[in-house]
Amino acid sequence: MRLAVAGGTGTVGRLVVEAARSRGHDVVVLSRAAGVDVTSGSRVDEALAGVDAVVDVTSTATRSAAASEAFFRSVTTALLDAGQRSGVGHHLVLSIVGAAQAPHGYYAGKALQEGLVTGGPVPWTLLRTTQFHEFARQVLGQARIGPVDLVPVMRSAPVAAAEVADRIVDLLEAGPAGRVRDLAGPEELRMVDMVRAYARATGRHGRVVAVPLPGGFGRALRDGTVLPGPDTDRGTQTFSTWLDRLG
Template identity: 60%
Template sequence: MKLAVAGGTGTVGMHVVEVARERGHEVVVLSRSAGVDLVTGSGLSDALSGVDAVVDVASTQTISAKESTAFFAAVTRNLLTEESAAGVGHHLALSIVGVDAAPHGYYAGKVKQESLVRAGAVPWTILRATQFHEFAAQIRSQTSFGPLTIIPRMVSQPIAAREVAERLVDLAEGPPAGRVADLGGPREERMAEMVRGYARAIGARGLVLEVPIPGAYGRAMRDGTLVITNDSDHGSQTFDQWSAAQAR
């Protein structure tokens, strides 16, 4: 089948592209580097010609609810409009566990994305996943000031981006399924400990300071809102295993 991957050069997207091609699918990458602007819709019409399913893993780096909502609203509307025109039969969106219970900051955009997908004319599937193992490295790079790294107090259940990609391709190969079971990692972790473990694995030194984020957004980070429930699915690779692989 022919799959289009929105955000196909990102943390999860590159794995989705790799897994899909390993399974023999034709893959179209929807990204600026491939001549497609998801925010404006430029290049989408031609890129979606003959596509059977679209996997949307596009993302943006912001903690602003306004900016996140504007991004995901624009991208989702453009995708759904052009998919409908091209006769695409399946729109598959990756979302985040717990967003409806914590519709703040970046998560506000994901809530908007889900609502647009549900209301759209293209048959759909939504998979919610927890944060990826790679998030520890990303947040460390964004919040380090010399030898000091400041990490929000957060309980997570991280999963390998590769395992999320495999599940997404599984779903894309099947019919639209609506909201499917959430996907999370094998165990809960504290974000500060993840960052410390990653730093040790790559031989980095410095102090990691854990601080609580105020308000409802910070409370959701701390109280387990963003981890999976008993009826969710689990990945297999632990964060420690992933970190060891980065060191190698």
């Protein structure tokens, strides 16, 4: 198959590209470096010519609901419209467990994205996963007061990005399937423990303190709303194994 990966230079996107190519698929990476801007729609039609399936694993670094919604509205609309014009037969979108139940902050954009895809003109697959192991690295240093790193009080079941990438390629090869089973990691952890372990493993010094976020989103992070349900598929790589492999 000829596949187009939007967000193909990101954490999971790079792995999707590698996994797809290793299975013999022809992969087009949609990125500004390749002259394609999925936020504005520039050259997206050209890039999707002859493409069988589109994978959207884009993301944006924001905690603002308005900014997240604006980003995912632009990207998803551009990909769906160009995909329809180009005759793309499958649009796969990667979302987050709990996005629809806690549409706040960044999750607001993901919830909007899900609605656009499931109500859109291109046959689709929706895969929701929990946070990747790499999320601990992203959280560390985002909020700091002097030598103290602040992280949100959060329960998570982190999953290996490589296992997500393999599942995505499996789903692409199977064809449009609607909403499929969620994918999560094998264990539940506290985010503060993950960040502390990552800091130790990478030689980062200083205190890491958990702080409850206010409002509905903070409550969802604490009460298990963003945790996987009983029908979720589980990956096998633990967070500690991922840390060991960093070395």
